Amino acid sequence: MTAAIIDGKVVGAKVRAAVAADVAAWVAAGNRQPGLATVLVGDDPASAVYVASKRKACVEAGIADLHQHLPGDSSQEAVVELIQQLAADPAVSGILLQLPVPKQMHGSELTALIPAKKDVDGLTPVSAGLLALGVPGLRPCTPSGVIELLDHHGVQIEGAEAVVVGRSDLVGKPVAQMLLQRSATVTIAHSRTRDLEGVCSRADILVAAVGVPRLLGAGHVKAGAVVIDVGINRTDAGLVGDVDFEAVSAVASLITPVPGGVGPMTIAMLLRNTLIAAELQAQ
Numbered sequence: 001m002t003a004a005i006i007d008g009k010v011v012g013a014k015v016r017a018a019v020a021a022d023v024a025a026w027v028a029a030g031n032r033q034p035g036l037a038t039v040l041v042g043d044d045p046a047s048a049v050y051v052a053s054k055r056k057a058c059v060e061a062g063i064a065d066l067h068q069h070l071p072g073d074s075s076q077e078a079v080v081e082l083i084q085q086l087a088a089d090p091a092v093s094g095i096l097l098q099l100p101v102p103k104q105m106h107g108s109e110l111t112a113l114i115p116a117k118k119d120v121d122g123l124t125p126v127s128a129g130l131l132a133l134g135v136p137g138l139r140p141c142t143p144s145g146v147i148e149l150l151d152h153h154g155v156q157i158e159g160a161e162a163v164v165v166g167r168s169d170l171v172g173k174p175v176a177q178m179l180l181q182r183s184a185t186v187t188i189a190h191s192r193t194r195d196l197e198g199v200c201s202r203a204d205i206l207v208a209a210v211g212v213p214r215l216l217g218a219g220h221v222k223a224g225a226v227v228i229d230v231g232i233n234r235t236d237a238g239l240v241g242d243v244d245f246e247a248v249s250a251v252a253s254l255i256t257p258v259p260g261g262v263g264p265m266t267i268a269m270l271l272r273n274t275l276i277a278a279e280l281q282a283q
């Protein structure tokens, strides 16, 4: 078997176009234009690049770019004050605090100040709790992108054996909970899992969110499985995922490449979350 490719660039572009159309319809119906406040503290070059691409995508989708930049030597109190102002501002639908923040600050304390209805990253304790309880709310962007890719390809989630490798708050845990909510039978594997190969090779849907280049090979994958590789690892050979793409392509039925798989979905889902946030606030 040679796996078909799940093309995140194509699916991400479709999501972005759908959000742009929905934003236009929302505004045409007399609602306030959705706005995203990205908050960048300091000048970390990688963070600046991430924030710039989020802002550009917002504008392209018709979402107001309400970016805020504070100097790297700002106090924790200054950031607290800014987040509180944005939380109270009706023009701001979503707030995204770009992490990491400078080391004199506590990123998790600052993130926790974002109200759940404006938490477009879906990472605050309240949003994580809503997800754990299965209550509607804003979901983390990368895990939402994984589910979107599966749905786009008509992968049956209900009843499937899903194995998620990785248990981070950012990816592994939320993606496992989202698969569970869709009635998959979910196993979470991690660095202490005994017999990773045996556990993974049970999966109809295998999600790798580890950060170890090409950790999962053909021996980890059941014939015909769907393999979603969230990993992004910089190596001398360029960007590679957590899955050995060449070897696993010979076994799986569907597979995401790296780059061009899950990666392009994250910003697309951020845009969708910003529109959902605008709708939540209008209720």
Ligand code: NAP
Binding pocket: 142, 165, 166, 167, 168, 169, 170, 171, 172, 189, 190, 191, 192, 193, 196, 209, 210, 211, 212, 215, 230, 231, 232, 233, 262, 263, 264, 266
């Ligand atoms: P993380 O916080 O470092 O978590 C990694 C997880 O992998 C941990 O749960 C760890 O287990 C587990 N792990 C490490 N080595 C393992 C091994 N040998 N066998 C089994 N499990 C192992 O990473 P993350 O933030 O979830 O990110 C994971 C990957 O996704 C990274 O490559 C990251 O760059 C990428 N990523 C991509 C996107 C995107 O596409 N937009 C977004 C976010 C992250 P323990 O808990 O036991 O330590």
